[in-house]
Amino acid sequence: MTYAESGVDIFKAEKAIEGLLSSIKYKRKGIGKPLGGHYAGMIEFGEYALVLCTDGVGTKVMIASELKKWDTVGIDCIAMNVNDAICVGAEPLAFVDYLAIEEPKPEITKEIGKGLEKGAELSNISIISGETASLPDLIKGFDLAGTCLAYVKKDKIVIGNKIKPKDIIIGLSSSGIHSNGYSLVRKIIKRSGFCYNDKFPDGLYPGKTIGEIILTPTTIYVKEIVELLKKVDVHGIAHITGAGLWNLPRLNEKVKYVINNPLEPQSIFRFLQKYGNIDDREMYQTFNMGMGLAIVLSEKDVEKSMKILKKYSKSDVKIVGKIEKGAGVEFKKLGLKYSD
Secondary structure, three states: OOOHHHOOOHHHHHHHHHHHHHOOOOOOOOOOOEEEEOOOEEEEEOOEEEEEEEEEOOOHHHHHHHHOOOOOHHHHHHHHHHHHHHHHOOEEEEEEEEEEEOOOOHHHHHHHHHHHHHHHHHHOOEEEEEEEEEOOOOOOOEEEEEEEEEEEEHHHOOOOOOOOOOOEEEEEEOOOOOOOOHHHHHHHHHHOOOOOOOEOHHHOOOOOEHHHHHOOOOOOOHHHHHHHHHHOOEEEEEEOOOOHHHHHHHOOOOEEEEEOOOOOOOHHHHHHHHHHOOOHHHHHOOOOOOEEEEEEEOHHHHHHHHHHHHHHOOOOEEEEEEEEEOOEEEEHHHOEEEOO
């Protein structure tokens, strides 16, 4: 199986986005003028850049509804946003959520709120507003998205322009699938004849159900990255989301990202690969495969950075690769190369 066969073609999506952007050309001047960005957009605000990004949970919410377990998708919603904001060197400040729902039910919205509250606490942000829309003709179940506001001093912006050959790539482990690739995940479960309430097969997660593992919330990396940015000149930060290793060239397309010592993918990925009959190339361009965040920095800053990250992060921290001359991404262990 492939992600495209499940209904999500990342390359078609890129073309569609190009079409959308080609129609949006107006730009404000003066205070508030755009300053660019990659994972998040930035605008001029005196000595600071204000940072905005928006994202949702995707079809993971369908699994939450099937299991009637809604208390973690709020964490996912905030995580997908704040993890993008930190990629430009910004500290998240505030969040607004958007809940589109077929029929507003307090027993559902209260549980969603619990996750949003936990995500806010883990990110050290305030949820300052939101919108709930009842859309029975449009929505079946619900959809959850949000927008994050962050800030960074303009001389501290991280956009990847400093990345150069011999830089080192440090990886932070994910908690599992996070919130990407769920159209493919759901197809694999369905075609394989499993149910989300089934005990996890092959002895991979003793005592756990498939649904419990699949709903594991997205890791939030704010605390460790904010601390790192205070003390180290970070050259690039990549949130590894949908499209997997393809996220790395978003930082700087003029260098090659060589992964030669990868983090070990969690067992959930072995399960998906086996029962979906998916090849390695497709897995690494669809899922995070165990690495939720990648940090690029100078070799001289590696030891200091590792100490900071290990002190403040609950994730596994590991040197996973380096920057070389060239372009694209090379995953040496499996002989995979990704390039335009």
